Amino acid sequence: MMKEDTIEIVGFHAHIYFDTASRDAAARVREGLARFEVQLGRWHDKPIGPHPQAMYQVAFLPPQFGNVVPWLMLHREGLDILVHPETGDDLADHTLHSLWLGEKLELNVEVLRPRTASTSG
Template sequence: MTSDGTAPFHAHIYHEAHQRPASDALHARLTAMMESGEARDLLMVGNLREGPVGPHPLPQFEIHFLQRALPQILALIEASGLRALVHPLTDDDLADHTTLAQWIGGGPLDLDLSVMDPPGENQGVPRFGRRDF
């Protein structure tokens, strides 16, 4: 990771059915912050997904941001009351989602680790900031 705060990060923000209004509200807030420039290091707010996608077992949306935005992003997620997986993007997809990951708003979910890229072949790095699942 870079020491200048520009290392790429992701957060996967999950919701259960009863939390959908909170998820919609956070999604709208993050989108507005990104579009207005209030959160200039927030690079992408992905689509709300209604079911499991990739390794993620619950509905979620993904955001891409730079490391220097981590305090601001963590505070927004914590205030929402939602559960999130926050991780850097390295060349090791498995480590990103396990040993390098931070869980907010609850314990870890059981991710489907079988779909992770092999170390050194992380497909997330080239797509950082461009699209979600």
């Protein structure tokens, strides 16, 4: 069995990106998401972590994927959305294992790289 076979997805995040002009659309998408078993995160009006623009996070468990993601595909109102699993490897989850609805934005992946104890290099 390969290491990849033992990776478990414990949950998913969808990051709904918006700007000043699309904030109302993001609010409508957020209202629609309330019908699902999800946790709606705070509004972040400025880039945070690896995210290049304002966004809010939607967290949901694997059984909800088939409800939430198809709904987002049809109701994203032109917004760019990153969907990624939670496996414990933040860098791979946001890059190798992710999917995008709309445009693929350039993430600041440096903040996701594991920190090493040594300061070599």
